[in-house]
Amino acid sequence: MTRSQDRKGLKRAAFAAGAALTVVAAVAGSAPGAGAAPASPAGTPKLKLVAASKAVTADRYEGNSGVYLDLGTYVTVDNAPLELKVTRKSYKDPIVAQQILRNGSKVTTKTLPAGLVKDFGGLPDFLEVSIKNAAGVEVQKSKSNFCLNNASGRLRPDAPATSHYPESCSTNPFTLGSVWGVEKGWAANTSAFDYDRPVDLAAGEYTVKVGVAKKYRDLFGIPDDRPTIALTVREISDGGEGGAGGGGGAGLTAHSATTGGGHGASHDMAGMEGMKGMEGMAGMGGGHHYGPRGADAPTPSALSHALEARGLAHHLGDGSGHTDGSRVAPALKSATKRPTGRAGVPANVPKPDLRSLPAWDIAVTDGEDGDVAGKDYLAFSANVWNAGPAPLVVDGFRKPGADLMDSYQYFYDAKGKQVGYAPAGTMEWDPRIGHEHWHFTDFASYRLLAADQKEIVKSGKEAFCLANTDAIDYTVKNANWHPYNTDLSTACGQQNSISVREVLDVGSGDTYTQYRPGQSFDITGLPNGTYYIQVIANPANRLQETDTKNNVSLRKVVLGGTDGARTVSVPPVDLINAP
Numbered sequence: 001m002t003r004s005q006d007r008k009g010l011k012r013a014a015f016a017a018g019a020a021l022t023v024v025a026a027v028a029g030s031a032p033g034a035g036a037a038p039a040s041p042a043g044t045p046k047l048k049l050v051a052a053s054k055a056v057t058a059d060r061y062e063g064n065s066g067v068y069l070d071l072g073t074y075v076t077v078d079n080a081p082l083e084l085k086v087t088r089k090s091y092k093d094p095i096v097a098q099q100i101l102r103n104g105s106k107v108t109t110k111t112l113p114a115g116l117v118k119d120f121g122g123l124p125d126f127l128e129v130s131i132k133n134a135a136g137v138e139v140q141k142s143k144s145n146f147c148l149n150n151a152s153g154r155l156r157p158d159a160p161a162t163s164h165y166p167e168s169c170s171t172n173p174f175t176l177g178s179v180w181g182v183e184k185g186w187a188a189n190t191s192a193f194d195y196d197r198p199v200d201l202a203a204g205e206y207t208v209k210v211g212v213a214k215k216y217r218d219l220f221g222i223p224d225d226r227p228t229i230a231l232t233v234r235e236i237s238d239g240g241e242g243g244a245g246g247g248g249g250a251g252l253t254a255h256s257a258t259t260g261g262g263h264g265a266s267h268d269m270a271g272m273e274g275m276k277g278m279e280g281m282a283g284m285g286g287g288h289h290y291g292p293r294g295a296d297a298p299t300p301s302a303l304s305h306a307l308e309a310r311g312l313a314h315h316l317g318d319g320s321g322h323t324d325g326s327r328v329a330p331a332l333k334s335a336t337k338r339p340t341g342r343a344g345v346p347a348n349v350p351k352p353d354l355r356s357l358p359a360w361d362i363a364v365t366d367g368e369d370g371d372v373a374g375k376d377y378l379a380f381s382a383n384v385w386n387a388g389p390a391p392l393v394v395d396g397f398r399k400p401g402a403d404l405m406d407s408y409q410y411f412y413d414a415k416g417k418q419v420g421y422a423p424a425g426t427m428e429w430d431p432r433i434g435h436e437h438w439h440f441t442d443f444a445s446y447r448l449l450a451a452d453q454k455e456i457v458k459s460g461k462e463a464f465c466l467a468n469t470d471a472i473d474y475t476v477k478n479a480n481w482h483p484y485n486t487d488l489s490t491a492c493g494q495q496n497s498i499s500v501r502e503v504l505d506v507g508s509g510d511t512y513t514q515y516r517p518g519q520s521f522d523i524t525g526l527p528n529g530t531y532y533i534q535v536i537a538n539p540a541n542r543l544q545e546t547d548t549k550n551n552v553s554l555r556k557v558v559l560g561g562t563d564g565a566r567t568v569s570v571p572p573v574d575l576i577n578a579p
Helices: 003-016 019-029 215-220 305-309
Strands: 046-051 057-061 072-080 080-089 096-103 108-110 123-133 137-145 153-154 177-182 184-189 204-212 228-237 240-242 354-356 360-365 377-386 392-398 404-413 418-432 437-441 444-449 455-458 501-503 508-514 529-537 550-562 566-567
Touching: 046 204, 153 508, 177 184, 204 215, 305 360, 354 529, 360 550, 360 566, 377 444, 377 501, 377 529, 377 550, 392 437, 404 437, 437 501
Parallel strands: 057 228
Antiparallel strands: 046 072, 072 184, 080 096, 080 177, 096 108, 123 137, 123 204, 153 184, 204 228, 228 240, 354 377, 360 377, 377 508, 392 404, 392 501, 404 418, 418 437, 444 455, 444 529, 529 550, 550 566
């Protein structure tokens, strides 16, 4: 199976998921605890597992190794919100998860058992799934994670109109803090799949039984309900529909329940920078080279299920002022004109705090399209995030006919009033295919250092379009759980733009995957041994920050092998083993 074949099936199926969200209201509304809202807030949520439909259909596309199942099962929440705060003090410390219980103005916490939550992708092994064929023989048995921030639906009209919780779960290996939640009177989708491990089911009829693992039933007081769903798997050929089942159905494929990842997906990941959206995930391969890193594949995906459930996976930022199809946010607009008056920043004004994360997703490749054949490259992912307490806001203004924009950083008081500005370098138009947008220069810099930490190779990537791709720590002060510009289509401008605004919000980071020509490190001929990947935020100190002492990170790597067959090993960072 090729990834381009795989994505073809994802795109064609993605539009069916929205139906499940509308169906669940009717199904769950009759469940215990899902009736009229209580007269006053209560502190403990009531949870129940329900199925939106008694039967679903999943399509297996010709050439694919399996199907991706969205069974339409949901956890309904009533009586009080279900809210978890998940944090770690440092990379040396384990993850701690706490349930936040709200009863009017009173807030209490309940610490979940140590070791239960192992990462920031959701509750592990939450859902238990058993699949039997038409003869009653169990052919698949599995467990899957549950991201509380998954695509949700309201159970009844008097439930909150919108959810204030984040829209996905982070899978960045260096995430520090997350908030997961389901509003009272809402339901969250529990189905999940792994992009690299589709369910291998032949065309035919199946019976699926779904339940919540006992440890979570005991922890949250969930009844031991096990909905049964009739599953039809259809074989779909390139020439059209066919195989068993025929007809349509409410079932579908394609969502990333356990790998919500922040907001959108990293720059240069899943064809995002190359296709100005997520066409790479939705079946439009774009002709990219899928090297040993799977450069165009989610690693893992940061795409929230809310997007796919509305058929919007093909275009994050789906219109003017729209960011993901589940909400409408004010459009990001630069100031109408250049700032006037003397530049200055009040001493007590809130500023951003840019911090670099250690590199990850490190691998030796033979390069991508445009690289020199026969050379070895060290590819990696890097992230610079904003710990706040203020967003980074940069406007670019273009003189008529100029190839560069003049950039300015803006500062605001607690009421959102602009109280200062400072020059911040330039923005440049990148005309290369796969870019074609305005880049803010000198936001970050990447270098490969020798064992003595002296520079050996410098990445050609030094200009960036800022976007909030990853939720790194949503527990910091002023963290924005609903950042506006979660992808390139909301922030990068067009060739004929006269001004551009780029924002990195509090709590979010911007991931770039260094696989494009000139971005990864050419390691051809470098001796085997120890090196360091250095990530520097704000390398020229053109941006005003609260702290510049945390702008540099190092990740140790050990190169081996011979030219044409180089290897790399990556030691853990304390408890984080994310090579």
